[in-house]
Amino acid sequence: MKKILLFLSLIILSNPLWAQKKLIQKLLSNEKDTTRKASFMPIPVLGYAQETGFEFGLGALYSFYMDRKDTTNRSSNFSGTASYSTKKTYNLTLKGDAWTPGNKYHFIGEVKFRKTPFNFYGLGNNTNQKDEDRLVQQLMKIQLDAEKTFIKNAYTGVSVGFEDYNFTDKVAGGIYSTSPILYDRAGGTVMYLGVSQSYDTRNSNNYPTKGFFGRVTYQYAPDIYEGSNFTGSQIKVNVRNFWSLAPKVVFAVQGLYQTVQGTKTPFYLLPQLGNDEMMRGYYTGRYRDENLIAAQAELRYRFMNRFGIVAFAGGGKVFANGNFSLHDLKPDYGFGGRYFFDTAKGLSVRLDYGVGEKKAGEKRQSGMYISLAEAF
Numbered sequence: 001m002k003k004i005l006l007f008l009s010l011i012i013l014s015n016p017l018w019a020q021k022k023l024i025q026k027l028l029s030n031e032k033d034t035t036r037k038a039s040f041m042p043i044p045v046l047g048y049a050q051e052t053g054f055e056f057g058l059g060a061l062y063s064f065y066m067d068r069k070d071t072t073n074r075s076s077n078f079s080g081t082a083s084y085s086t087k088k089t090y091n092l093t094l095k096g097d098a099w100t101p102g103n104k105y106h107f108i109g110e111v112k113f114r115k116t117p118f119n120f121y122g123l124g125n126n127t128n129q130k131d132e133d134r135l136v137q138q139l140m141k142i143q144l145d146a147e148k149t150f151i152k153n154a155y156t157g158v159s160v161g162f163e164d165y166n167f168t169d170k171v172a173g174g175i176y177s178t179s180p181i182l183y184d185r186a187g188g189t190v191m192y193l194g195v196s197q198s199y200d201t202r203n204s205n206n207y208p209t210k211g212f213f214g215r216v217t218y219q220y221a222p223d224i225y226e227g228s229n230f231t232g233s234q235i236k237v238n239v240r241n242f243w244s245l246a247p248k249v250v251f252a253v254q255g256l257y258q259t260v261q262g263t264k265t266p267f268y269l270l271p272q273l274g275n276d277e278m279m280r281g282y283y284t285g286r287y288r289d290e291n292l293i294a295a296q297a298e299l300r301y302r303f304m305n306r307f308g309i310v311a312f313a314g315g316g317k318v319f320a321n322g323n324f325s326l327h328d329l330k331p332d333y334g335f336g337g338r339y340f341f342d343t344a345k346g347l348s349v350r351l352d353y354g355v356g357e358k359k360a361g362e363k364r365q366s367g368m369y370i371s372l373a374e375a376f
Contacts, residue, residue, distance in 0.1 A: 044059070045059045046370060047370040054085060061347070075099070077096075080095075090113075109144050120135050127286060129362045133169070134169075134171050140164045141162070144159060144160050154198070159192070182267050190221050200212070209244045212240070214239040232265060235257075272288045273287040282332070310337075333355055
């Protein structure tokens with residue numbers, strides 16, 4: 001607990017050190033009517049996850065409204081980070097989320113270059129800690145989405161994605177090199193072409209207090225690169241709902257489903273259970289398979305304009321095609337704190353501690369996370 005309080009204090013103190021003087025005055029003042037003003041926040045990257053260790057570097061977040069006069073226009077956010085972690089992870093990421101006047105068009109983009117040492121445990125919903133095998137992944141990813149509204153609150157879109165993976169096995173003779181069911185061990189390249197449909201009645205895209213969000217995406221990877229590269233499709237379903245129980249209390253729920261359909265699907269394209277947004281507390285990739293299903297609920301209490309706390313609980317699992325059941329869902333629960341560095345737009349830094357299952361002969365799985373924005 002002392003570590004958690006220390007990290008939260010560092011985040012709070014670091015923002016004034018890096019922000020410009022006028023921005024500091026605005027963020028620390030009691031101004032309420034700042035929702036239509038653009039904000040630029042150069043910030044130190046300070047994060048933690050069990051997969052990467054402590055992550056630090058430099059970043060910047062620019063948030064603005066394309067139509068300042070229209071109070072229904074959603075905020076557009078652009079960010080960039082360059083970081084390094086204590087587990088020798090290198091990361092360069094650029095993200096964009098833009099809403100045009102009247103929220104008529106919605107554009108999402110991400111470019112990522114990443115080198116990540118990580119632990120591989122095999123495939124399925126019941127992998128064992130003793131099978132841990134150390135790998136190094138190099139990833140280049142480009143994802144672009146464009147959506148247009150044709151009826152109120154509904155968005156139809158198209159997307160294109162490119163991903164390139166390379167892997168190095170750091171421990172010879174482990175499950176990674178001996179398993180007969182792993183395809184493309186050295187890595188590969190995949191390009192997706194996709195369509196999407198969403199419905200969004202949230203009152204904010206940063207910190208919603210009421211409304212519904214649902215999105216279904218279908219992406220197909222054609223046989224462009226031939227050889228052993230993946231050819232097939234993936235489907236993602238993401239639904240969320242938010243209720244305002246009191247002026248400072250919000251109850252939120254989320255359901256997630258992912259599936260990959262193809263022949264000889266590479267292990268690195270399989271859905272993975274656990275990250276800083278869903279199934280917090282599980283090591284990302286500890287469990288992976290052709291399908292993933294998960295759900296969570298979160299109770300949010302924003303007791304001050306700049307601070308909040310949350311409690312969350314949920315469950316999920318991965319499973320092979322044609323092998324679904326609910327009897328072995330994995331539990332997930334935890335708590336966290338929030339610091340809102342832009343109170344008007346609801347932009348926050350969050351610190352979460354998640355707890356998962358305890359398998360026989362292993363320590364209970366758990367993890368701490370420091371991240372930007374709400375989990376969902």
